[in-house]
Amino acid sequence: MDYTRQTRFSDPGRHSGRLGVLPGDVAGIGAAVRNLVVHYRASGLDFPPARLAEIDSRWVETMLDALPPGAPLDEPRPADQRIVGCCRDFTLLTVAALRQRGVPARSRVGFASYLVDGFHLDHVVTEYHDGDRWIATDTQLDPADGFPVDVADVPLGPGGLRTAAQCWIAFRRGEIDPERYGVGPGVPIRGPLMIRKYVLTELAHRCGDETLLWDFWGADAALPDGRTIDEIWDAPPAWDAGDVALIDEIAAGLVAADGGDTQAERRLAARYAGDHRVRVGDTLTCDSPRGLRYEVDLRRPAAP
Numbered sequence: 001m002d003y004t005r006q007t008r009f010s011d012p013g014r015h016s017g018r019l020g021v022l023p024g025d026v027a028g029i030g031a032a033v034r035n036l037v038v039h040y041r042a043s044g045l046d047f048p049p050a051r052l053a054e055i056d057s058r059w060v061e062t063m064l065d066a067l068p069p070g071a072p073l074d075e076p077r078p079a080d081q082r083i084v085g086c087c088r089d090f091t092l093l094t095v096a097a098l099r100q101r102g103v104p105a106r107s108r109v110g111f112a113s114y115l116v117d118g119f120h121l122d123h124v125v126t127e128y129h130d131g132d133r134w135i136a137t138d139t140q141l142d143p144a145d146g147f148p149v150d151v152a153d154v155p156l157g158p159g160g161l162r163t164a165a166q167c168w169i170a171f172r173r174g175e176i177d178p179e180r181y182g183v184g185p186g187v188p189i190r191g192p193l194m195i196r197k198y199v200l201t202e203l204a205h206r207c208g209d210e211t212l213l214w215d216f217w218g219a220d221a222a223l224p225d226g227r228t229i230d231e232i233w234d235a236p237p238a239w240d241a242g243d244v245a246l247i248d249e250i251a252a253g254l255v256a257a258d259g260g261d262t263q264a265e266r267r268l269a270a271r272y273a274g275d276h277r278v279r280v281g282d283t284l285t286c287d288s289p290r291g292l293r294y295e296v297d298l299r300r301p302a303a304p
Contacts, residue, residue, distance in 0.1 A: 001269065003104035003129070007208040008298070010096040013061035018073050022097050026128065027152065029097045030139035032074050036067070037090050038082040039140070040289070047084055052290045054084040056304035058212055060096045063089060087124045090140040092210050094126040104129040107210050108136060108156065109202040110163040111181045111195075114148045120181040122198065122213065124205075125154055125161055136161060156258065164198035165254035168247060171195055199251050200278055206254070207272040209280040215296070217284040219243065219277040246277065 006012070012019045022032045040047065040055050057063040066083045067073070083089065091107045098105035105128040111120035125138045136154040138161075143151050154160045162170075170176045171192060182190020197220055204211055211217075250271070256264035272279055280298070287293045288304075 001206075001208055003106050004099055004102050006096065006099050007210060008301075009058065009208075009210040010060050010092055010099060012064060012096055012100070013059075015061060015064040016100070018064065019060075019097055019100050022073055024101060026094075026098070026137060026139075027143075029094055030137065030152075031142075033090050033093045033097070033139050034142060035077060036073060036082055036093060037085045037140075038079045039086055039090075040084050041086070043079060045080060049290070051084050053304045055086060055089075055290065056212065056286060056288050056292075057083070057085070057089075058215075058296070058304075059301045060092055062301055062304075063093065086213065087140050088210070088213055091124045091126045094137075094139045095128075095210070098126070098128050107205045108161065108163060109198055109205050109213075110156070110161045110165075111167055111198075112138075112154075112161045113159060114151075114154075116184060118180070119185050120162065120167070122181075122183055122194070123161060124213070127156075163254065163258070164195060164202040165251040165258075167195045168199050168251040169255065172248065196247050199247050199254070202254060203250050203268065203272060203278055204280050206257075207269060211280060211284065212286065212288075214287050214289060215280075215284050216287060217280050218275075219246070250278065 022029055038045065040052060054063070054066050057066065063083050063085065064073075088107070095105040095107055105126060107124050108127045109124050110122075112123035112125075113120050115121040115123065123138075125136050127134050127136045129135075136156055138151040138154050141147060141151045149155065149160050156163055157166065167176065167178075167181055171178050178192045178195055179190055182194050197216075200218065200220060201211060201213065201215075250268070253264045253268045253271070257268055282297065282299050284296050284298065285293065286296050
């Protein structure tokens with residue numbers, strides 16, 4: 001895949017000119033993005049329903065619609081006037097700005113160990129190629145705030161952001177406690193089922209479908225099946241051998257591709273293109289944290 005090209009999710013569309021005025025360096029883009037997005041949970045702010053709906057904006061074009069028309073994106077703005085989103089949105093805006101400049105960039109999905117002590121928080125970061133290597137950067141966080149890792153060069157592995165594929169393999173080997181991987185301590189959204197879902201999300205993002213973290217499709221389409229989201233994550237996983245083998249294969253391929261295995265990269269792309277169980281199609285189900293569950297037609301980008 002050509003990671004210098006925008007995808008249907010990262011394409012700024014009518015806001016292309018506005019995105020082009022952001023700084024040209026990664027650190028500058030990160031600072032600008034932190035001025036554009038506010039985290040719907042971590043900020044501690046209480047947003048009314050109309051503003052909270054912004055977390056489901058999904059496409060960069062509709063995300064930027066939430067800002068005043070014509071306002072420069074590098075204009076300072078208070079937190080309550082930024083786009084309401086999450087780590088995925090900080091990342092996707094960063095990825096879009098980098099691609100706009102011809103820099104190969106993609107989003108990486110996994111669990112971070114540097115956000116909550118003793119817990120691995122679900123997280124998404126940007127990865128870009130500087131001409132020599134891929135570098136993961138967490139533009140949601142200000143490097144000046146001090147974290148256990150260099151947020152401008154986050155290791156993809158233990159101690160940094162452990163990718164969903166790495167977590168699945170470690171879980172299958174009995175090397176980790178999956179209950180310490182999720183949305184946060186004491187929150188039911190965690191465990192083996194979440195790691196499994198994030199393997200599919202990691203694959204989709206790698207293949208250019210940068211979905212919301214609460215989007216469901218393919219093999220996961222039946223998860224929001226009438227139960228509450230807490231009931232879904234609390235229930236013991238009920239997987240057949242074929243399902244487990246599929247996730248094993250994808251996780252192994254993702255880790256191999258990260259290690260430079262070009263054959264594994266091609267196999268992943270072929271699997272994604274040809275297997276409806278893993279590919280994001282024309283529609284998906286959004287099970288939003290704002291308490292709504294609804295179908296989304298990806299052929300018609302629209303504000304939530």
